[in-house]
Amino acid sequence: MTLYADVRVSRGAFDLSLDLTVEPGEVVALLGPNGAGKTTALRAIAGLLPVGAGRVALDDEVWDEPPRVFRTPDRRPIGVVFQDYLLFDHLSALENVAFGLRARGVEKHAARAEALRWLGAVGLASYARSRPRALSGGQAQRVALVRALATSPSVLLLDEPLAALDASTTLHVRAELGQHLNRYEGRTLLVTHDPLDAMVLADRLVIVENGRIVQQGRPTDIARRPRTDYVAQLVGLNLYRGTATNTTVALTDGGTITLAEPASGPVHVAFPPTAVSLYPEPPTGSPRNTWPAVVTGIEQHAHTVRVRLDATPTGPTTLLADITPAAVADLHLTPGQHLHATLKATEIHTYPS
Amino acid sequence: MSLRQDTRTGSVRRRTGGQLPLVLLLPALVGLAFLLVPLIGLLIKAPWSTLPSRLFSADIWQALRLSLLCATLATTVCLLLGIPLAWLLARASLPGRGLIRALVTVPLVLPPVVGGVALLLVLGRRGLIGERLDLWFGFSLPFTTAGVVVAEAFVAMPFLVISVEGALRAADPRYEEAAATLGAGRWLTFRRVTLPSIAPGVVAGAVLCWARALGEFGATITFAGNLPGRTTTMPLAVYLALETDPDVAVVLSLVLLLVSVVVLASLRERWISGLR
Numbered sequence: 001m002t003l004y005a006d007v008r009v010s011r012g013a014f015d016l017s018l019d020l021t022v023e024p025g026e027v028v029a030l031l032g033p034n035g036a037g038k039t040t041a042l043r044a045i046a047g048l049l050p051v052g053a054g055r056v057a058l059d060d061e062v063w064d065e066p067p068r069v070f071r072t073p074d075r076r077p078i079g080v081v082f083q084d085y086l087l088f089d090h091l092s093a094l095e096n097v098a099f100g101l102r103a104r105g106v107e108k109h110a111a112r113a114e115a116l117r118w119l120g121a122v123g124l125a126s127y128a129r130s131r132p133r134a135l136s137g138g139q140a141q142r143v144a145l146v147r148a149l150a151t152s153p154s155v156l157l158l159d160e161p162l163a164a165l166d167a168s169t170t171l172h173v174r175a176e177l178g179q180h181l182n183r184y185e186g187r188t189l190l191v192t193h194d195p196l197d198a199m200v201l202a203d204r205l206v207i208v209e210n211g212r213i214v215q216q217g218r219p220t221d222i223a224r225r226p227r228t229d230y231v232a233q234l235v236g237l238n239l240y241r242g243t244a245t246n247t248t249v250a251l252t253d254g255g256t257i258t259l260a261e262p263a264s265g266p267v268h269v270a271f272p273p274t275a276v277s278l279y280p281e282p283p284t285g286s287p288r289n290t291w292p293a294v295v296t297g298i299e300q301h302a303h304t305v306r307v308r309l310d311a312t313p314t315g316p317t318t319l320l321a322d323i324t325p326a327a328v329a330d331l332h333l334t335p336g337q338h339l340h341a342t343l344k345a346t347e348i349h350t351y352p353s
Numbered sequence: 354m355s356l357r358q359d360t361r362t363g364s365v366r367r368r369t370g371g372q373l374p375l376v377l378l379l380p381a382l383v384g385l386a387f388l389l390v391p392l393i394g395l396l397i398k399a400p401w402s403t404l405p406s407r408l409f410s411a412d413i414w415q416a417l418r419l420s421l422l423c424a425t426l427a428t429t430v431c432l433l434l435g436i437p438l439a440w441l442l443a444r445a446s447l448p449g450r451g452l453i454r455a456l457v458t459v460p461l462v463l464p465p466v467v468g469g470v471a472l473l474l475v476l477g478r479r480g481l482i483g484e485r486l487d488l489w490f491g492f493s494l495p496f497t498t499a500g501v502v503v504a505e506a507f508v509a510m511p512f513l514v515i516s517v518e519g520a521l522r523a524a525d526p527r528y529e530e531a532a533a534t535l536g537a538g539r540w541l542t543f544r545r546v547t548l549p550s551i552a553p554g555v556v557a558g559a560v561l562c563w564a565r566a567l568g569e570f571g572a573t574i575t576f577a578g579n580l581p582g583r584t585t586t587m588p589l590a591v592y593l594a595l596e597t598d599p600d601v602a603v604v605l606s607l608v609l610l611l612v613s614v615v616v617l618a619s620l621r622e623r624w625i626s627g628l629r
Contacts, residue, residue, distance in 0.1 A: 100535035
């Protein structure tokens, strides 16, 4: 069963019009700047906001189709993780997770047993009696996630699920969230303004700007072929999978990257295009991440030039570098040209995949 | 020279932290005295020598028991009707909400005697509704204990409604949305999410409501009269005693004062401070 959401909402000068589908088992990220209408779309699918026009349906089960049909949120098979989680402060973690089951008519003891099982699944069984206030940000996020999942919803909606966390916990929680989303068999819609969250967690990105979809597709495709400057800025990120052994990561598609900090096992490696520098000759002092590369494309953006490179066999297959127009002139950049690319190891982010 | 100045400003700054401006302190102390001196007067003028024998007169306990019972019942009535009313004012989109809110608070400014007269006109034996009640059920409110409860609830309800409405407005409605996405209908959401989150406001309102009902005089004597054992609450007994035996009035006042202070102080510490 596919979630179809043709969401059209007008509010004063702001006008939202998105047409989305989410397949079972798929994670779709709605990515865009603040005020783009992402959260409005999520609220409309949840039924917290009626659409002005359009249609929200799970296959042929219509949830919202003005003017005739409107199902209130409590009659939609959904689970929502809110940005600041909205855990009920007067209830324990266990009662929070059991709330949805109880509301859907599950008997008290069965609901509590099921809630405890869910808490156990995210390693929080020993926090069952804790009040939400007593939990750390990461723990509260996990409670919010299992509270949403406990009712076995057909559609899982996540509104900026990582935005309320501090940077040090985000890495860990993001990896964990990814695992839970992989295991979840329903349809997931993730709203985020963070390209990294979107690219790591989602199977498909839908990029929204001013209430409209500007591009959608697989994260790697979008990163390689951004259709607008905005998308290029947003997802302009070099992101690779690989296996780390100490400070060396063997990339899945060939080539290696050297890290500043040791890591191990399967990892994601990410760095911004601004971390890549280009030289006509091998640079002196030989930084560890130096690869011979061929220019495959040049794009002019607002203040920078994005260069696409192929650094095989020693480096990544596709590599994005942002350089200044002046540097383009110095290097006499043309497609097919051979250069040397270096990467600052300190700008590399690594996280378990 | 400059060093001395620095140290002086430093010490001045340290002292100002704990110092209250005199402009505020003086009126504050006068205000405190204004509230406390009459109560102290009551203590001084109390007939301490005959107090024990007077305390054990049956009349006092009868009036006290009736007062506590009626105030508690009136508070219950206010809770049952006032919380839904507050919810309506805070959450529903109803036309003329400002006017309704103003009308709800009218009993606050209305002299209680006027309230009593109004109740008589509506619920009295000849009243708009009272006549029907009498005709159909043989049931009449004025000059009964139930009448006392009605009079007290009428006067005290605005305190509860205002307090609960304020709490509802301060409560984050997104928690109710979260409950809805978890499958909870509006009634379940209200019971399990909204009500617990505004509990401090409800308790504070109930305490104010109870205190107002306990001290109610004007509406009670107008609507329910003064029948010992049935409608003579403590304030009525005090007023009555003042004409016959002022010493008894003082003793009654002391008992009422003691009960009020004990109840309010214990609740205030636990609940009203928790509101902030």
